[in-house]
Amino acid sequence: MRKRDHNVFTNAASLLICGLLAGVVVAAAAFPAVAMSGLAAKAGAETFGALPKELTVARAPQISYLLANDGKTPLATMYDENRRDVKLADISPYMQKAIIAAEDHDFYKHNGVDVNGVARAFVNNQSGTNSQQGASTLTMQYVRLAIAYSATHPADVVAATEDTSARKIREMRLALQVDKEFSKDEILTRYLNLASFGNGAYGIFAASQVYFGKSPKNLKIEEAALLAGMVKAPTTNDPTTRSGYPLALDRRNYVIDNMVKTKAITQQEADAAKATKLVVKDKRTPNGCVATNQKDWGFFCDYFYRWWLSQETFGSTTYDRERRLKSGGYTITTTLDVQAQNGADRAVRRNLGVNSKAARMVAAIEPGTGRVRALSVNRNFKIDDPKKPQNKLSSDPKKAKKKIRGNYPNTVNPLLSGGQGITGYQAGSTFKMFTMVAALEKGIPLAYQINSPPVFKSEYIVEQNSPAACPGTHFYCPKNASASMAGVHNMWTAFGSSVNTYFVPLEQQVGAENVIKAAQKLGITFRSSDDARRATKEGGANQWGAFTLGVSQTTPLELANAYATLAADGKYCEPIPVQQIKDPEGNKLDVANPRCEQRISTEVARAAVDAARCPVGDRSSVSKCSGATARNVRGIVGKPVAGKSGTTDSEKTSSLVAMTKQFAVAGIMADPDWAQTNQQMGHDTATGINPAVYETLRDAMKGKPGVEFTPPNGKIINGDQRSIPNVKCQSVDGARGKLKEAGFSVVVSDNKIASECPAGTVAGTSPNGRTIKGGVVTIEVSSGGGSTPNQGGNTPGGPGGPGGPPPGNN
Numbered sequence: 001m002r003k004r005d006h007n008v009f010t011n012a013a014s015l016l017i018c019g020l021l022a023g024v025v026v027a028a029a030a031f032p033a034v035a036m037s038g039l040a041a042k043a044g045a046e047t048f049g050a051l052p053k054e055l056t057v058a059r060a061p062q063i064s065y066l067l068a069n070d071g072k073t074p075l076a077t078m079y080d081e082n083r084r085d086v087k088l089a090d091i092s093p094y095m096q097k098a099i100i101a102a103e104d105h106d107f108y109k110h111n112g113v114d115v116n117g118v119a120r121a122f123v124n125n126q127s128g129t130n131s132q133q134g135a136s137t138l139t140m141q142y143v144r145l146a147i148a149y150s151a152t153h154p155a156d157v158v159a160a161t162e163d164t165s166a167r168k169i170r171e172m173r174l175a176l177q178v179d180k181e182f183s184k185d186e187i188l189t190r191y192l193n194l195a196s197f198g199n200g201a202y203g204i205f206a207a208s209q210v211y212f213g214k215s216p217k218n219l220k221i222e223e224a225a226l227l228a229g230m231v232k233a234p235t236t237n238d239p240t241t242r243s244g245y246p247l248a249l250d251r252r253n254y255v256i257d258n259m260v261k262t263k264a265i266t267q268q269e270a271d272a273a274k275a276t277k278l279v280v281k282d283k284r285t286p287n288g289c290v291a292t293n294q295k296d297w298g299f300f301c302d303y304f305y306r307w308w309l310s311q312e313t314f315g316s317t318t319y320d321r322e323r324r325l326k327s328g329g330y331t332i333t334t335t336l337d338v339q340a341q342n343g344a345d346r347a348v349r350r351n352l353g354v355n356s357k358a359a360r361m362v363a364a365i366e367p368g369t370g371r372v373r374a375l376s377v378n379r380n381f382k383i384d385d386p387k388k389p390q391n392k393l394s395s396d397p398k399k400a401k402k403k404i405r406g407n408y409p410n411t412v413n414p415l416l417s418g419g420q421g422i423t424g425y426q427a428g429s430t431f432k433m434f435t436m437v438a439a440l441e442k443g444i445p446l447a448y449q450i451n452s453p454p455v456f457k458s459e460y461i462v463e464q465n466s467p468a469a470c471p472g473t474h475f476y477c478p479k480n481a482s483a484s485m486a487g488v489h490n491m492w493t494a495f496g497s498s499v500n501t502y503f504v505p506l507e508q509q510v511g512a513e514n515v516i517k518a519a520q521k522l523g524i525t526f527r528s529s530d531d532a533r534r535a536t537k538e539g540g541a542n543q544w545g546a547f548t549l550g551v552s553q554t555t556p557l558e559l560a561n562a563y564a565t566l567a568a569d570g571k572y573c574e575p576i577p578v579q580q581i582k583d584p585e586g587n588k589l590d591v592a593n594p595r596c597e598q599r600i601s602t603e604v605a606r607a608a609v610d611a612a613r614c615p616v617g618d619r620s621s622v623s624k625c626s627g628a629t630a631r632n633v634r635g636i637v638g639k640p641v642a643g644k645s646g647t648t649d650s651e652k653t654s655s656l657v658a659m660t661k662q663f664a665v666a667g668i669m670a671d672p673d674w675a676q677t678n679q680q681m682g683h684d685t686a687t688g689i690n691p692a693v694y695e696t697l698r699d700a701m702k703g704k705p706g707v708e709f710t711p712p713n714g715k716i717i718n719g720d721q722r723s724i725p726n727v728k729c730q731s732v733d734g735a736r737g738k739l740k741e742a743g744f745s746v747v748v749s750d751n752k753i754a755s756e757c758p759a760g761t762v763a764g765t766s767p768n769g770r771t772i773k774g775g776v777v778t779i780e781v782s783s784g785g786g787s788t789p790n791q792g793g794n795t796p797g798g799p800g801g802p803g804g805p806p807p808g809n810n
Contacts, residue, residue, distance in 0.1 A: 062329025198234030298381025343699025370573025428646025460545030
């Protein structure tokens, strides 16, 4: 603190006079007859000297600002009191002079207490002939405000503002000390930053914004005078009300006249200022996520708000954390990417309005940092007014019967990130990724082949005769969406065409519990109590055969981050909505730093991404893709891309993940009010989930270079290679035995081919020469005819036409 030089005699005299006046004031209040006695003066001087000399000053609540990731675009403001401290240099000189003219002409002359003013006010108030006068200097007013803001108990706030002689005396004692500790300019700055100006504006910065929409540095004479005139009675002199407007005008003119008396302005300037029409904006500063700069950004803002409340760095309780956010004066640069967010907002609402029961939800996240770039859903982020509700009755018949309203068109529920009763949605075949990752971690290569039948009888036990069981058994019996999908597949072709009867046997081979662990490592949580139980050993994780088909619930944000982890070469980063937080002094908080760790090996992640290029119409770097469930994504995004689509039974939900090296975008379409909806959620239709995802990714990538995914290498591609025995022209049974003995899985083709070998014998194998250990070898049966048998050829690419499988198996 900067100290000013004071004359010792002047200070001593001030203390003595104030002590004497204090005794008179106290005596006058209690015993008017002895108010002027020497006894009263002596007692007052002793009491005054015993009062506290130090003023504890706590920082007054400050408004916090949320910005987009460019550090410029406003996102939202949050506050308990709309206040932002500014330096005196950033306050118009007219404002400085106006407040002195309005409240304390001798501010720069006295030592915190205007002794003459106190005496004059006492004589006037005791005479009973005139109206009551006050003698509070700006310094004393500052002391009063500082005590109130530093109070730790409501009673202290009352004591700081009640109209008593004791309060006045304490203010005088502390004001003298404050005047010694701070320069006059510092006191003036502190006062202007603390004072209330009405309409939720605290401090001169907020007042300038609310009433004039400008910085306090740019206040004109008439504007400064208006604000200076409001501090005495901000409610009475409120220029935004019909009754307050004329009073505010009179008070403004009074201040302008006083500015002439204090020689702050000339009479000519005063006349011009008073002739200026009083125009105020009455623009209250928006507060909270229901009042974001762009109305569609509320869901991102709410995600940030919930994240903040979960961070122990900001306090031990959620109450403490909320108070710190709304009073700490932080400048928070969030991770919201304006380009990506606006693209998502357009995409989720295109052809599907806010009144749709189906919620189109999209989340975008940056691989390698966890920074959440966009969150959007075709809903209004708004609290539905219970007195005038806009929301329709719930789509769930049971809830509708009870007159319970749904989440559309208005909601503030965290549909995209989960919480507050939102446990997520089934994401279908996007979960096949976790089975592939678990298999790759076990050393099973991308080229691993499985002969995928139309229906697969697994070893997983389900309820006897349930729809998922093989007829007459209790064994889980998944099937494909189309019989044509049966055949020999590897990971590229099975993932590209989304072959159920490849991934369930693969899950069975690596262990369902290991697939669940892979999902958890990639960030999938189990918010549903049923899912959380099933994911444990006690809950039968090893029997969760349908897990690979996406029957567990997740959120768009979790799903996007799981795939982003793979795009980042296996580096998992906790989703985070901030990239920089500065306190009022400009210090950066470490809490905004990315929180990452390597959870999947680099080679496994690269291999999984390589296979994930197939479903979205891109080309694997090491193998030819066959089949694509969302073939047009690559062409629309126009950059190297990977991902996967997914659908649940009866299309109750639909989903798509599409990612580049810079963005992972996941979308889920569902009915948040009724999981068992009778509505079908589409994919690549005008109202489906696919356009919402690939248009978001396309718009997010505009102006950004396409970056190639790093291809895998080594054994993770083809595994251990083994020579295939030559069984040409041998009997089928003999060939089968020989191939099995060599460690291969054997399939006999139903289609016979012409060859030089006798009909019914082996014409050749596919593949021939070499293939992976344990791989599938198909025996091709000869029909005779003398042609050279096919000993060449590659492993079949697998079924699945140009458009991929029909809906329901994506």
